[in-house]
Amino acid sequence: MKKNIYKGRVVNLNVETVTLPNGATVDLEIIHHPGAAAVVPMKDQDTVVLIRQYRHAAGGFILEIPAGKLNPGEDPLDCAARELEEEIGYRASAFELLTSFLTTPGFTDEVIHIYRGTGLVKGRQNLGHDEVLEVIEMPLAEAVQAIHKGMIRDGKTIVGLQTAFLLQRPQ
Numbered sequence: 001m002k003k004n005i006y007k008g009r010v011v012n013l014n015v016e017t018v019t020l021p022n023g024a025t026v027d028l029e030i031i032h033h034p035g036a037a038a039v040v041p042m043k044d045q046d047t048v049v050l051i052r053q054y055r056h057a058a059g060g061f062i063l064e065i066p067a068g069k070l071n072p073g074e075d076p077l078d079c080a081a082r083e084l085e086e087e088i089g090y091r092a093s094a095f096e097l098l099t100s101f102l103t104t105p106g107f108t109d110e111v112i113h114i115y116r117g118t119g120l121v122k123g124r125q126n127l128g129h130d131e132v133l134e135v136i137e138m139p140l141a142e143a144v145q146a147i148h149k150g151m152i153r154d155g156k157t158i159v160g161l162q163t164a165f166l167l168q169r170p171q
Contacts (some may be wrong), residue, residue: 004031011108027033031105033110037080038067039117041090041099045168048140048161049088049120053133063136063143063152066162069114076100078093085123088135093119103155116140116167130146140165 006013011085012032019025041049050063050065068083070076075093085091095115103110127133146152152161 001026017036024030028045029107030108031108033069033108035070035073035076035110036156037070037076037083038096038112038114038156038160039080039084039092039144040065040082040114040164041088041092041117042140042164043090043120043137046139046141048164049090049146050134050136050138050143051087052136053131058153063146064153064154064157065114067156077115080113080115080117085124086119086128087131088132089123089125090111090117090120091123092117093121098160098167099134101159110160112156114156116160116164140168 001017003015005015009165010033014030014032015027016030017025018028030119042051048065051066052061054061066083066087068079068081068086079099081092094116096118098114098116100111100113103112125135140161143152143161147158147161152158
């Protein structure tokens with residue numbers, strides 16, 4: 001049984017009665033999310049482009065990779081390309097899927113698809129009225145160090161930067 005508690009612009013909250021594999025029946029609060037796509041934009045082999053964005057829920061500005069919510073039926077790659085240009089004003093000549101992951105599977109079905117974008121060419125930044133951010137370039141190795149120093153705390157950004165960093169190193 002599913003009871004809708006809230007239907008919003010970004011998420012839907014349901015209470016769902018489910019029978020678990022062990023036979024127990026429980027009510028679970030589940031947030032349904034359409035998913036998202038993000039990009040690790042590489043200006044060159046060693047330089048990543050990040051955004052310093054205001055996030056009220058996080059208590060202020062945080063460093064992130066460009067990302068956005070999927071529109072209904074939208075291909076994650078199309079979303080990634082759109083968000084890249086809208087947020088940092090670059091288009092990528094090539095995209096490579098780095099990973100797709102469940103953000104917090106204890107209460108949501110949200111999946112984020114993370115791409116590496118290369119061959120950046122200038123496009124046109126087009127921020128929404130609710131986007132307050134600045135574009136920052138830094139060496140990828142420095143961004144990974146910022147994770148370990150606690151300066152980058154956003155999950156998708158940590159996953160994306162560390163995956164891109166591992167892939168660029170000789171095996």
